[in-house]
Amino acid sequence: MRFGMGIILIYALPMSLPITVVCGLSRSATMSAGRDLLAGRSAARLVAHCLDQLQVGLVSRSVTDAQGQVEAALIELVHDCVSCTLREDVLPTLMRMAADPDVDAVVLVLPEAVEPIGFLENFMLVTDQHGRTTSDVCHVEAVVTVANPPELVPTLSSDETLIDRGLHVGDEDDRGIADLLAGQLECADLVVAPAATAQERALLQLLNPEATIVEQAPPRLEPIFNFARTTARTSPAHIDHLAETCRIDDAWRVQWRSHRPLHPLRLYEALEVIADVALRGKGYFRIASRPEVVVEWDSVGGQLRLGAPATEVSSQEAQLQFVGLSDRAYAISDVLDAAQLTDAELAAPTSIDISESDPFRDIWRSAGLEAEED
Structure with missing residues (x-):
């Protein structure tokens, strides 16, 4: 700022440390991508946490630079909670590095079982004892997901849990491996997919149209992360940003819309067909047994998870979108059309007495979607 008499005041603006987040189901692949991102950057650091010693209550942290390891530590589990432990170690580690003048960038490799959206929410929102968030002194430049293209379809269609794969972070961690992979892919700004076929690239593009797909992690990335946009595209009920029905090579996205509620018994019968045809489904609808709720x-x-949307949905119209590869995309619209209420049922809604025989009744109750009269 310049004043009279030739006096100049210079304000030293606080620097923000750039962070690149790397995730994926293979530790060797994510570490390899992390090293690619670190290459040739002498002042950058790669931070990685390993969960191999969870059974003895420990999490290990390593910090490396272009020359090799510069830091190693063992962290005791906090309240037997991996998420709590990582939150209480990763965030302070990043804040400490932000204050280190010898560090100008960090590549953070998340453990395989960690969902990136959970880390990002902590990064943006959790405060320390001084009321600061990590995002006050650091900024995420990009989320990079490392995929194994030949395993995309087998994993997304798998009913295996993290326990089956040995990736669980606790005895009660019953998350599905398919659900974890979908979350990693949809959170990504950049997907590393080595030697992906045209079909595999098309599937990745439909699962996350906003992501850039590359063969190998580049040494540098332009800042492309946007928290609001990432939160939106990882919300199952937020599908407005997705193109409607389309096909890319052998992959497709089908959008189904209707102003009619779905009959719970007929929807239940349709689930087997939908699960057999679609790899991914998102959106919202109304059910005849509870027409007042979304x-x-x-x-x-x-x-399949059914529940209350995390974000408000004001539309009275059902919108469901599905992504898949089979040649039976038409079957999804067919079974959903057949599951919606008929003209006769709409004309006489009181004749539809299905509240007691609703196969989803327990789900509505656990999700807080009970009808007012129940």
Whole structure:
């Protein structure tokens, strides 16, 4: 700022440390991508946490630069909670590095079982004892997901859990491996997909149209992360940003819309067809047994979650979108059309007495979607 008499005041603006987040189901692949991102950057650091010693209550942290390891530590589990432990170690580690003048960038490799959206929410929102968030002194430049293209379809259609793969972070961690992979892919700004076929690239593009797909992690990335946009595209009920029905090579996206509620018994019968045809499903709808509430649809392969949307949905219209590869995309619209209420049922809604025989009744109750009269 310049004043009279030739006096100049210079304000030293606080620097923000750039962070690149790397995730994926293979530790060797994510570490390799992390090293690619670190290459040739003498002042950058790669931070990685390993969960191999969870059984003895420990998490290990390593910090390396272009020359090799510069820091190693063992962290005791906090409250037997991996998420709590990582939150209480990763965030302070990043803030400490932000204050180190010898560090100008960090590549953070997340453990395989960690969902990137959970880390990002902590990064942006969790405060320390001084009321600061990590995002006050650091900024995420990009989220990079490392995929194994030949395993995309088998994993997304798998009913395996993290326990089956040995990736669980606790005895009660019953998350599905397909659900974890879908979350990693949809959170990504950049997807590393080595030697992907045209079909595999098309599938990745439909799962996350905003991501750039590359063969190898580049040594440098332009800042492309946007928290609001990432949160939106990882929300199952937020599908407005997705193109409607389309096909890329052998992959497709089908959008189904209707102003009619779905009949719960007929929807239940349709689920087997949908699970057999679609790899990913998102959106929201209304059910005839509870027409006053909006139900969120979140499916990966044969796994389906129904519940209350995390974000407000004001539309009275049902919108469901599905991504898949089979040649039976038409079957999804067929079974959903057949599941919606008929003209006769709409004309006489009191004749539809299905509240007691609703196969989803327990789901509505656990999700807080009970009808007012129940």
